[in-house]
Amino acid sequence: xxxxxxxxxxxxxxxxxxxxxEPAPDFTTAPYGRTAGAAAxxxxxxxxxxxxxxxxxxxxxxxxxxxxxxxxxxxxLAVPDDPSVAGWYRYGxxxxxxxxxxxxxxxxxxxxxxxxxxxxxxxxxxxxxxxVRRAGADPVRYRVLSRVTVPKEELPPxxxxxxxxxxxxxxxxAPPFVPERGGYLxxxxxxxxxxxxxxxxxxx
Amino acid sequence: MxxxxxxxxxxxxxxxxxxxxxxxxxxxxxxxxxxxxxxxGIPGMTVDVYANxxxxxxxxxxxxVTDPKSLDAGTYDIQIFEAGQSPDGTPALQKKIEVxxxxxxxxxxxxxxxxxxxxxxxxxxxxxxxxxxxxLTVRHVAAAPAVDxxxxxxxxxxxxxxxxxxxxxxxxxxxxxxxxxxxxxTVAIGPADLKLAEGTSNVVYAWGSADxxxxxxxxxxxxxxxxSPRGVPAGGSGAAVATNSADLGPAWAAGAGAVAVAGVLVAxxxxxxxx
Numbered sequence: 001x002x003x004x005x006x007x008x009x010x011x012x013x014x015x016x017x018x019x020x021x022e023p024a025p026d027f028t029t030a031p032y033g034r035t036a037g038a039a040a041x042x043x044x045x046x047x048x049x050x051x052x053x054x055x056x057x058x059x060x061x062x063x064x065x066x067x068x069x070x071x072x073x074x075x076x077l078a079v080p081d082d083p084s085v086a087g088w089y090r091y092g093x094x095x096x097x098x099x100x101x102x103x104x105x106x107x108x109x110x111x112x113x114x115x116x117x118x119x120x121x122x123x124x125x126x127x128x129x130x131x132v133r134r135a136g137a138d139p140v141r142y143r144v145l146s147r148v149t150v151p152k153e154e155l156p157p158x159x160x161x162x163x164x165x166x167x168x169x170x171x172x173x174a175p176p177f178v179p180e181r182g183g184y185l186x187x188x189x190x191x192x193x194x195x196x197x198x199x200x201x202x203x204x
Numbered sequence: 205m206x207x208x209x210x211x212x213x214x215x216x217x218x219x220x221x222x223x224x225x226x227x228x229x230x231x232x233x234x235x236x237x238x239x240x241x242x243x244x245g246i247p248g249m250t251v252d253v254y255a256n257x258x259x260x261x262x263x264x265x266x267x268x269v270t271d272p273k274s275l276d277a278g279t280y281d282i283q284i285f286e287a288g289q290s291p292d293g294t295p296a297l298q299k300k301i302e303v304x305x306x307x308x309x310x311x312x313x314x315x316x317x318x319x320x321x322x323x324x325x326x327x328x329x330x331x332x333x334x335x336x337x338x339x340l341t342v343r344h345v346a347a348a349p350a351v352d353x354x355x356x357x358x359x360x361x362x363x364x365x366x367x368x369x370x371x372x373x374x375x376x377x378x379x380x381x382x383x384x385x386x387x388x389x390t391v392a393i394g395p396a397d398l399k400l401a402e403g404t405s406n407v408v409y410a411w412g413s414a415d416x417x418x419x420x421x422x423x424x425x426x427x428x429x430x431x432s433p434r435g436v437p438a439g440g441s442g443a444a445v446a447t448n449s450a451d452l453g454p455a456w457a458a459g460a461g462a463v464a465v466a467g468v469l470v471a472x473x474x475x476x477x478x479x
Contacts, residue, residue, distance in 0.1 A: 070336050071336035071433050071434075075334055075433060076433055077435070077436045077437075083440065091335065091402040091430065092430075105436055106438060107438050107440055108439050108440075109441050110440040110443075111441055112441065113443045114443065115444055116438075118438070152437075153435070155432070157432045159432070160335075160431075160432035160433070162403075162428075162430055172439075173437070174439075177439070177445045179442065183439045183440065183442060184439035
């Protein structure tokens with residue numbers, strides 16, 4: 001009986017995929033991926049910046065510990081199981097590197113039902129502040145440039161580029177949520193640009 | 205760099221030669237480039253390398269490999285002279301090498317299995333490597349019998365003979381490797397730690413002579429082959445979208461128990477998918 005109910009619940013999903021609770025619409029300043037840098041392909045890899053330890057978005061209340069991550073056996077980005085922890089894609093640039101996209105990723109929610117720290121990304125707006133604290137180095141500051149929602153299979157490769165202008169890319173999952181197709185079908189991708197190091201304050 | 209200047213001369217000479225071979229000079233301008241590097245694996249002999257009569261590499265020492273250089277695609281008459289000898293004489297080695305458009309090739313001067321100097325052109329696989337991986341290629345260019353290449357004591361490549369190569373994508377990181385006589389535990393070279401960076405292609409030359417007890421490894425690395433992870437599975441139960449679960453209607457609201465069970469089913473599916 002319970003199993004039948006569960007089945008019904010699962011089957012009941014596709015007709016009405018869940019929608020986010022009226023998030024702010026996505027925004028971009030330019031077509032996503034405009035900075036993909038083929039020209040810099042020949043450049044030697046820059047010296048590695050120190051690893052990130054913590055990421056904060058004070059405007060939306062995100063404050064997450066950061067752990068380095070790689071890929072799973074099947075080649076997916078290995079997202080930390082704990083939704084309060086963000087993963088830094090350690091094969092790509094670190095935040096503060098002179099080139100390329102530093103990727104931080106976090107679960108929007110966990111298999112146990114906890115809401116992830118990166119769920120706060122649903123509320124970011126252009127110009128929001130991002131701070132990445134690092135081991136043995138000054139924090140790096142960014143401001144949000146764009147937020148896009150893309151089907152998971154269309155995650156722009158530029159999010160993982162290793163060359164071109166430096167950006168911070170924050171990724172989590174986004175609705176629609178369709179359990180029988182593996183859960184969330186989209187990725188929310190927030191791109192932030194470095195705030196010039198000369199400025200003591202974030203721009204307002 | 206002296207080498208670069210020499211190379212430009214060699215390249216333009218190559219283009220001229222090719223222009224003679226085609227019906228219209230305009231075609232020559234459309235010729236694509238190829239990346240060419242040279243490996244020197246003949247022990248005890250410093251050499252000069254000439255391509256179509258122009259010096260490509262001078263004072264080239266054994267066990268070294270040049271950086272890849274862009275050359276016009278085409279046929280090159282490669283000549284190897286003992287360093288400082290006049291290129292008008294008889295070369296120690298000579299071979300015509302075809303360099304196709306868009307290719308990335310390494311010309312290896314090395315010993316055959318029975319110890320005779322020879323030239324072999326290898327094509328370097330510089331296609332994208334899967335995220336988290338590194339490409340490892342081993343080329344047997346030594347005066348030695350068939351070998352196995354092991355990593356952490358386990359065979360990665362088996363029964364490799366001169367002048368063959370074998371290649372595999374392996375997890376990026378440091379690999380403790382050695383080379384053994386095929387089918388035995390008799391170590392011929394190593395052990396040696398290979399640092400295989402993610403998104404790179406690493407070519408290891410097993411070179412030298414078993415008889416002269418100077419077998420060694422030399423490595424050539426190509427970078428810029430990184431690719432993105434397949435996907436970013438950053439969601440779990442759907443709890444983050446459950447705030448509007450009322451939208452799902454009475455059927456959904458009917459039983460919290462059903463929701464919980466469905467959640468578990470989903471979790472299991474997700475775990476399996478990740479596996």
